[in-house]
Amino acid sequence: MADKYDVIVLGSGPGGYVAAIRCAQLGLKTAIVERELLGGICLNWGCIPTKALLRSAEILHYAQHAKDYGLKIAGEIEADLDAVVKRSRGVAKQLNQGVTHLMKKNKIAVHMGEGTLTGPTSLTVKGDKGEEKLTAKHIIVATGARARDLPFAKADGKRVWTYRHAMTPKEMPKKLLVIGSGAIGIEFASFYNDMGCDVTVVEMLDRIVPVEDKDVSAFLEKSLSKQGMTIMTGAGVEDLKVSDKGVKAKIKDSKGKVTETEFSHCITAIGIVPNTEDIGLDKLADMEKGFIQIDDYGRTKSKGLWAIGDCTPGPWLAHKASHEGVTTAEAIAKELGNKDVHPHPLDRNNIPGCTYCHPQIASVGLTEAKAKEAGHEVKAGTFPFIGNGKAIALGEAEGFVKTVFDAKTGELLGAHMVGAEVTEMIQGFVVGKTLETTEAELMQTVFPHPTISESMHESVLASYGRALHI
Structure with a gap:
């Protein structure tokens, strides 16, 4: 017999777990389904642990420039990569435990395993307990997204990295190629540059961080170049040959000239792919390039089925997902008869964007x-x-x-x-x-x-x- 809830949230990232908490606050019997780690990518492999890495790089930078502040530091200043990564993982673990506590505090049932929709208000979970059948009056899909691979060189975790590999490197890159200059690409370029790596950034468009104001892009490019980074805009990587020793990249510059350059490692930061395949969405929701189409409150075309966060149209930001989670939770509560909630649609013009480079x-x-x-x-x-x-x-x-x-x-x-x-x-x-x-x-x-x-x-x-x- 299937377990019955008012709301089931599929995915426990910053959108999913916040939606679950708000549902619970509104008196709804709530469950969350997660296949890996509570907190999702953001807490475990994204926003938070990357900021821990960047903080270490920032402290290193200040230590190396102590004399600018009238200070003397005896001995050589150097980074201990293993210790830096260990600290970052410790921060992620602490926050994962925090989400676990919040689930217990708010009496939210947690089902660990792979969730698959069997209808707009039902799903199965395959995990350590075998297969569970769950039903609810409403289901919120918050399955997030993952890094997009290069078509000609998929990430292998050894020489070609996504952000996830770049957070737990087994060795310090000597010469790093970063493909893409959005927030993720620039943050890792900045981190590894501060850590002493030779970094080259290749951006297809005519300026780095292209979603930002052009004055910001120009200033940042000048600053990063001054720090020793090589910035190539209007350029593209046409081929990447991977070996045990490194990667050889054919790069076409803004003038059409193609050169082949060797790097020890490569980070691909060319966008994301929504995690919407093979979870039972066929015929339940309208899709566009894999993203679930929703109204301003998170409704899909199927009554009772909602979606939030990175598996829906952008901007793909944790704080946008969390805000959507609250909005959707309140819209569901209103549909279930709560007259005290007044959900407001999301205004995308008021969503801030932050990039934690240096x-x-x-x-x-x-x-x-x-x-x-x-x-x-x-x-x-x-x-x-x-x-x-x-x-x-x-x-x-x-x-x-x-x-x-x-x-x-x-x-x-x-x-x-x-x-x-x-x-x-x-x-x-x-x-x-x-x-x-x-x-x-x-x-x-x-x-x-x-x-x-x-x-x-x-x-x-x-x-x-x-x-x-x-």
């Missing part, structure tokens, strides 16, 4: 170019960190904040940052956009001194020709 980048909303393409008359302003006292005191004077406004209404259309701690600062503009703020409110907001966040205020002033410190 220097960091962060953004929300429209770039200046996208704002103009959308028909806005634009006012945009930039304030450099070199005009900010706290940034200078910290020795972090490289960077800027850029804001984009609608010239007619004063609406904040977008904000774009590069530099120290901008991934923490961006939330100020996210709150502003969510509250539909204009330049007037932002100009009247008092920012504490001395903080790097004062650059946010100055960028707003600069958009209207009123910057005080440049």
